[in-house]
Amino acid sequence: MAEILDIVDEQGRPTGQTVPRAVAHAEGIRHRTSHVWILRRHAGRVEVLLQMRCQAKDSFPGCYDISSAGHIPAGCDFVESALRELREELGVTLPADALQECGVRHFTFEDVFHGRLFKDNQVSKVFCLWLDKNAEDFTVQKEEIDYVRWFGLEEAIEAVKNNTIPNCIYLEELEMVAAATR
Template identity: 50%
Template sequence: MAEYLDIVDENGIPTDETVERETAHAKGIRHRTVHLWLVRKKDGKLQVLLQRRAKHKESFPDRYDTSSAGHIPAGSDYRESAIRELFEELGVHAKAEDLVYCGTRRVVYDGEFCGKLFHDRQVSKVFYLWFDADESAFNIDPAEADRVLWMNLDACIDGVRHNMFPHCIEMDELEILCSGLKVDFA
């Protein structure tokens, strides 16, 4: 079944037109995504929850990624989609008002993906949610991920910066997260 997305302007505001997800990526049509980071304080340090994408995922299999993320279906909004993705991927219930907005990330990528030309144009809002649970407490959807891992925020930044573990996390997103958390981006 085709997934439809709202076509949006440079600020992520829907234009009242929709496009199939595959067409959006084939033609570089701007659409929305949302990224949600779960954060907690443990032993005096900020930690972020990473999910390792499932081995069979078409994009970035076996790589660590944002706690939860996804494309926003046509007619939905950022917070509603973030809450839905969090529940679908990790089994976590949350309220939209508990999400803390960190900033907006604009993605422009042109290249090849899975043997096809791929033109990605995203307006992505980044949020965080204070949430403390053991890794074993998450109900992970095996279609999306195979495990979660709490990592100290400074170790995550350093690991992404120096490519010390397999990931698909962008440095500018970590910078946006740090800004929202009001902590120094090391």
């Protein structure tokens, strides 16, 4: 069954029209996503949980990414989708008030994955979530994620800035999350 997304305006408000996810990415149609960055304080520093995207992903296979993220199905909202993705991808069930909103990002990009042009045009709400849990205690969704790993937040920022780990992380977003920890 095709995943159906709301087409949204520049502020991320649904226009009343929908589109299959594959069409949104083939044509660069604006849609919404929720991004949740999981944080903890460990050994005297702030750490961020990154997921390793599995090789079957339609974009950025084998790259480190946001702790949990996903497209927002038509008719759903940012928080509802963020909580659903946490449950599905990492086996984490929490109330909505556990999420701390960090801001909204708008971005577009194009690249080729698996021999096909991929156009992304997103309005993303960014959240952080404080959760002290060992990486091996998360129940990862194997269709999406190979594994998760904790990084020092500053180490992750430097790794993304210097491109020393394979990643599809926007530095601006990671810095937005870092600002929320201060």
